[in-house]
Amino acid sequence: MKAKQLEQLLSFIRKEFYHVFRDRKTLLMLFGLPIVQIILFGFALTNEVKHAHIAIVDDAKDETSMGITRRIDASKYFDIDRALNNKEQLEAAFREGKIKAALIFPPRAADALFHQHDMTVQIITDASELNTATTIDNYLTSIIGDYQQDMMATSSIPYRVVPRIRMLYNPQLKGEHTFIPGMMAMIMLLICVMMTAISIVREKELGTMEILLVSPFKPMMVIVSKFIPYLLISLFNVTSILLLSRFLLGLPVQGSIVLLYTESLLFVITGLSLGLLISIISKTQQTAMFASVMATMLPTMLLSGFIFPIENMPLPLQILSNIVPSKWFYIIVKSIMIKGLGFEHIWKETLILVGMTLVLMLVCRKNFKIRLE
Amino acid sequence: MRTIKFLLQKEFRQIFRDPAILRMILVAPMIQLIVLPMAADYEVKNIRIAVVDQDHSTYAHDLVESITSSGYFILADYNTNYKQSLTLVEDNEADLVLQIPPQFEQQLVRDQEAPVYMAVNAINGTKAIVGAAYMGRILMNFNNNIRSEWMHQPEFNPVPVISLTSSNWYNPLMSYKVFMVPGILVMLVTMIGSMMCALNIVREKEIGTIEQINVTPIGKVHFILGKLIPFWVLSMIVFTIGLTIARLVYGIVPLGNIGLLYGFLAVYLLAVLGLGLLISTFAATQQQAMSVSFFFIMIFNLMSGLFTPIESMPEWAQVIAHLNPVSYFIEVMRMVVLKGSGVSDIAYNLGIIALLALVFNTLAILNYRKNA
Numbered sequence: 128m129k130a131k132q133l134e135q136l137l138s139f140i141r142k143e144f145y146h147v148f149r150d151r152k153t154l155l156m157l158f159g160l161p162i163v164q165i166i167l168f169g170f171a172l173t174n175e176v177k178h179a180h181i182a183i184v185d186d187a188k189d190e191t192s193m194g195i196t197r198r199i200d201a202s203k204y205f206d207i208d209r210a211l212n213n214k215e216q217l218e219a220a221f222r223e224g225k226i227k228a229a230l231i232f233p234p235r236a237a238d239a240l241f242h243q244h245d246m247t248v249q250i251i252t253d254a255s256e257l258n259t260a261t262t263i264d265n266y267l268t269s270i271i272g273d274y275q276q277d278m279m280a281t282s283s284i285p286y287r288v289v290p291r292i293r294m295l296y297n298p299q300l301k302g303e304h305t306f307i308p309g310m311m312a313m314i315m316l317l318i319c320v321m322m323t324a325i326s327i328v329r330e331k332e333l334g335t336m337e338i339l340l341v342s343p344f345k346p347m348m349v350i351v352s353k354f355i356p357y358l359l360i361s362l363f364n365v366t367s368i369l370l371l372s373r374f375l376l377g378l379p380v381q382g383s384i385v386l387l388y389t390e391s392l393l394f395v396i397t398g399l400s401l402g403l404l405i406s407i408i409s410k411t412q413q414t415a416m417f418a419s420v421m422a423t424m425l426p427t428m429l430l431s432g433f434i435f436p437i438e439n440m441p442l443p444l445q446i447l448s449n450i451v452p453s454k455w456f457y458i459i460v461k462s463i464m465i466k467g468l469g470f471e472h473i474w475k476e477t478l479i480l481v482g483m484t485l486v487l488m489l490v491c492r493k494n495f496k497i498r499l500e
Numbered sequence: 501m502r503t504i505k506f507l508l509q510k511e512f513r514q515i516f517r518d519p520a521i522l523r524m525i526l527v528a529p530m531i532q533l534i535v536l537p538m539a540a541d542y543e544v545k546n547i548r549i550a551v552v553d554q555d556h557s558t559y560a561h562d563l564v565e566s567i568t569s570s571g572y573f574i575l576a577d578y579n580t581n582y583k584q585s586l587t588l589v590e591d592n593e594a595d596l597v598l599q600i601p602p603q604f605e606q607q608l609v610r611d612q613e614a615p616v617y618m619a620v621n622a623i624n625g626t627k628a629i630v631g632a633a634y635m636g637r638i639l640m641n642f643n644n645n646i647r648s649e650w651m652h653q654p655e656f657n658p659v660p661v662i663s664l665t666s667s668n669w670y671n672p673l674m675s676y677k678v679f680m681v682p683g684i685l686v687m688l689v690t691m692i693g694s695m696m697c698a699l700n701i702v703r704e705k706e707i708g709t710i711e712q713i714n715v716t717p718i719g720k721v722h723f724i725l726g727k728l729i730p731f732w733v734l735s736m737i738v739f740t741i742g743l744t745i746a747r748l749v750y751g752i753v754p755l756g757n758i759g760l761l762y763g764f765l766a767v768y769l770l771a772v773l774g775l776g777l778l779i780s781t782f783a784a785t786q787q788q789a790m791s792v793s794f795f796f797i798m799i800f801n802l803m804s805g806l807f808t809p810i811e812s813m814p815e816w817a818q819v820i821a822h823l824n825p826v827s828y829f830i831e832v833m834r835m836v837v838l839k840g841s842g843v844s845d846i847a848y849n850l851g852i853i854a855l856l857a858l859v860f861n862t863l864a865i866l867n868y869r870k871n872a
Contacts, residue, residue: 150784150785150788152782152783152784152788153785153787153788153791156788156791156792156795157791160791160795163795164795164798164799167799167803167817167820168802168803170813170814170817171803171808171813171814171817171820171821172802172803172807172808172813173808173812173813175625175626175812176809176811176812177809177811177812178811178812179809179811180811191662221669221670221839222835222839222840222841222845223835223841223845224831224834224835224841224845227811240662245663246662246663247662247663247664247665248662248663248664248665249664249665249666249667250664250665250666250667251666251667251668251669252666252667252668252669253669253670253839254668254669254670254671254672254674254679255669255670255671255678255679255834255835255838255839256679256805256809256834257671257674257675257676257678257679258679258807258808258809259809260668260671260674261543261674262626262809264666265629265630265633267664268633268664269633269636271662271664272636272640274662275662288563288608288613288614288615288616288639288642288643288646289613289614289615289616289639290615290616290617290618290632290635290636290639291615291616291617291618292618292620292632293617293618293619293620294620294622294628295589295619295620295621295622296621296622296623297622297623297625297628298622301625302625302808304622304623304624304625305623305624305625313798317794321790321791321794322787322791325786325787325790326787329785329786329787332707333706409520410518410520411518411520411521412699412703412786412787412790413518413521413696413699413700413703413786414518414520414521414524416695416699416786416790417521417524417525417528417695418524420691420695420794421524421528421532424794424797424798425532425536428801428802429536429539429540430539434540434807435539435540435541436541436544436624436627438546439541439543439545439546440538440539440541441538444535444538444539447535448539458592461623462590465623466590466623468590472590472591
């Protein structure tokens with residue numbers, strides 16, 4: 128009996144594999160798209176601001192204002208738009224989106240600085256693009272701060288506390304360190320949730336599910352056999368993401384690879400259960416797809432901490448973020464991959480994922496039975 | 501004309517028949533638009549700091565006091581063991597360790613200079629830079645205070661100071677909601693429009709009804725219009741609901757002309773729906789159509805300039821970002837809604853979108869004929 132069941136299961140898995148692999152286009156998507164995405168996002172996404180266009184309005188054109196302008200020009204962060212040199216032109220340039228910020232020196236800047244010992248430089252930013260505005264403001268502040276420091280250095284300052292800074296985990300402050308673990312969570316969740324949900328609903332929609340359910344084969348086995356191909360595809364994708372991040376982006380796994388794979392496997396199973404749940408509650412592939420998008424893509428982008436810091440969110444959302452599986456997986460991947468930590472630091476997160484998976488599976492089991500009767 | 505009318509009747513009926521779909525098209529975006537902007541706050545605040553004080557002197561205390569009272573930092577831990585504080589960073593309970601070494605005060609008095617050591621969790625580079633910058637400012641003030649205390653400076657300040665004032669135009673309160681809501685609305689409209697459209701046609705292929713339509717005297721153009729118009733209308737409705745929510749919940753009232761916004765949207769939807777159409781001509785199953793549209797949507801959303809600035813991308817990525825319809829619409833939304841820009845300001849964006857609409861729809865129609 129047992130052996131027969133196993134044989135049945137294997138033949139079902141073979142059938143599912145055949146379904147998935149039969150179609151070149153689908154296959155290309157499942158394997159190719161994650162790779163393209165990692166390359167694209169690995170290189171393109173960064174919170175750093177580079178080559179921001181700014182205008183400098185300088186009526187003084189004296190030593191100080193020119194000195195500061197030279198420093199700004201020399202930094203990779205800014206491109207100075209030289210066509211703009213009075214306040215009237217600024218507003219039009221902002222409205223057309225040509226510049227992100229403007230720096231305005233007072234007339235007779237050096238005079239103010241050396242005789243009144245105080246000179247005020249005005250920074251105007253386009254806060255309709257708030258991220259960029261804040262970053263630009265910080266950069267400009269620090270460039271001008273450095274200038275002043277150097278200016279004062281000549282008159283040597285006694286009594287000071289000097290900070291010596293060490294950047295942990297990411298000394299070059301690269302964007303990949305936040306984005307790669309986040310992309311991993313997002314891509315894996317998407318493939319698992321959407322593909323399983325759709326593939327099960329498809330059988331419902333085409334009517335083949337009923338045939339499967341009246342067969343002597345246990346319904347749970349039908350589901351398990353649907354899981355297996357996507358599980359393997361996801362693990363393959365983990366591998367390709369890790370290889371790309373190691374060899375293309377120079378971001379090796381600091382901790383245990385075995386641990387990372389085990390955790391990924393767990394996360395894949397969480398995703399598959401969520402996909403199953405969605406397939407149970409939806410009648411058409413369209414519904415299933417929409418439910419998957421709403422349940423995976425946006426919450427992962429916005430509530431997992433991978434783009435926006437969770438601690439900044441209002442309390443209800445901070446609480447809500449706890450039911451987003453990718454939040455926990457993101458912490459796990461970050462800990463293993465970048466911090467190089469072991470299981471003793473991530474057991475809590477692991478336990479939460481295990482708990483979520485069990486709850487999802489229980490809910491599925493209960494609802495799935497009802498449909499059978 | 502009559503054909504179109506009947507086709508539209510059929511399409512609308514099909515869409516509205518399934519209450520789940522309707523809920524998703526209309527309710528889900530509303531919820532997302534209300535909830536998600538609250539999550540989207542990049543501002544670096546509440547940096548959790550673990551202080552390792554190995555000096556326990558008056559000045560060390562003063563320094564810690566001025567750090568915690570600055571409002572930027574929250575004291576997460578205060579002890580004397582560096583290793584222990586480092587585990588707090590590992591476990592994500594602290595962002596920054598500040599170590600005040602033994603003999604800190606002595607050194608400051610004797611050598612007129614003393615170091616403090618900072619270890620910053622730099623996985624998030626931006627947060628690390630900003631945190632270090634805040635700390636730098638606090639130390640600078642601290643140094644100034646010591647100096648004025650010890651050197652008995654004359655009231656006249658001999659050190660020239662460059663002070664900075666910042667003004668933030670178009671969003672003076674620097675609200676992340678004002679910045680995010682228009683962008684998220686664009687994302688939602690794009691997703692709903694293009695994906696629904698792509699799936700809908702593929703569904704007819706998958707179920708086989710498309711063949712029935714192909715053998716009827718309905719022309720291709722009619723068929724395609726019959727598919728496009730309902731989603732065009734629905735997307736317009738979603739956008740309107742979104743604008744209403746932006747106004748009621750977030751108090752965002754477009755500064756510019758609303759008609760201009762809808763005019764751009766009308767053309768934009770042609771482009772986005774055209775893309776959906778194009779995808780559906782390539783795909784054989786809904787699963788395929790979905791994964792391809794998903795792929796594009798993800799790229800569109802992440803490379804739209806909403807989350808990270810386009811100028812900072814490498815050049816080849818900027819080229820991709822400039823082929824991305826979402827980036828143009830987000831820019832236009834910000835321009836019209838927040839800056840009150842007029843037609844001439846958005847003319848360039850409108851031109852590009854019209855071009856994209858033309859390209860996508862032409863390709864779709866060409867490719868559709870081939871398949872039929």
